[in-house]
Amino acid sequence: MNEAARLLRALQFGDSVFPVGGFAFSAGLETAIAERVVTDVESLSAYTRTALEQATRGDSVGLIWAHRAALAEDLTQLGQIDAQVYARKLSGETRTMSVRMGKKFTELSAEILEAPLLQSWREQIANGATPGCYPVALGINFAVQGLSARDAFAVHHYGVAAMILSAALRLMRIDHVETQQRLFALCTGTDADYEAAAVMPLSDMAGFAPVTEILAAAHVKARVRLFMS
Incomplete structure (x- = not known):
């Protein structure tokens, strides 16, 4: 494949x-705004940076390990990694987001790429043998295409930030210029974040952010909701 x-x-x-x-998820931003944790552009940036740090130590570690397992075509290890990613989702909404996106991403990837490993992974999800979390699906997709784990990490990192900032456009007084400025700044350290995640053992995968988890729990019982998380 050329560049x-x-x-x-x-x-x-x-x-x-x-x-x-x-687009249906805000990664907890909706409740963060409702509870006045996020009130302006600066606190939005801080919230998004926390989400990226959480992803670096959590989902992205699973993604990198899934990419390695996919290169080895080790379906058993992929199932073990997927189970560990799922187990670290403390809130129901977070689990729902990951498995819904992961299942759809796998289905579309299997139709587009027609790779045997993706077909097998789709069957594993369909028969309930594995949850099918999004980071694992992304890692498998990039591995079967010959794209690097660094590429997959960058796409995942960008997606976390873009999801939150896109939701911000619908939830608070902020314009497209400001969100793009913040996105540009937040993605500057992606290489360093990848290097940190790439050397972590799978057992160290964690996304400890108690305020985020509390906000996610509060969102479940919110009377008015625009987003699913």
């Missing part, structure tokens, strides 16, 4: 309009 094709493949499967339902 242009490699870039285009990463862009396609990392695009925010790739139809896996990410």
Whole structure:
């Protein structure tokens, strides 16, 4: 695959309009705004940076390990990794987000790429043998295409930030220029974040952010909700 094709493949499967339902989630931002944890552009940036740090130590570690297992075509290990990613989702909404996006991403990937490993993974999800979390699906997709774990990490990192900032446009007084400025700044340290995640053992995968978890729990009982998380 030449460099242009490699870039285009990463862009396609990392695009925010790739139809896996990410637009329906705010990653806890809706409740953060309602509870006045996020009140302005600066606190929005801080909230998004926390989400990226959480992803670096959590989902992204699972993604990298899933990419390695997919390169080895080790379906058993992929199932073990998926179970560990799922187990670290403390709130029901977070689990729902990950498995809904992961299932849809796997189904679409299998139809587009027609790779045997993706077909097998789709069957594992369909028969209930594995939850099918999004980071694992993304890792498998990039591995079967010959795209690197770093590429997959960058796409995932960008997606976390873009999801929150896109939701902010619908939830608070902020314009497209401000969100793009923040997105640009937040993604500057992605290489360093990847290097940190890439050396972590799977057993160290964690996304400890108690305020975020409390906000997620509060969102479940919210009387008015625009987003699913």
